[in-house]
Amino acid sequence: MSNHVHCNCQRCTTRGLRGPVIIVTVGVLFLLQEMREGFFDFSNTYPVIIIVIGLMSLAGALASSEGHVSSAPPMQPVVPPAPSVQHPPSSATPTTYSGQGQ
16 A cells, blocks of 8 residues: 555646547557658648647646645654853874974
8 A cells, every 4th residue: 555645626637638639649640650651741730739739738737726625744853953061172292283384
């Protein structure tokens, strides 16, 4: 069993249909090309694919997202680490760094 949450809002449903609709459109265009050579050549019918993609995008943008279920897990609050106490270096042992000429 999967823990994946499926959303059934209109927007997600429309976006889920975008791929199959484009594939069916391409199939119908190729079928028309095989049946009726000449006018239904792919060079004449490719704008239909662009129009279908635009219509599906428009339908997805205009669809209601009422009842949308987000699949993202809830974010956990970030708790900053407790400040650590740092002791200043003791003056009895001077700190020297290489390359400083000391």
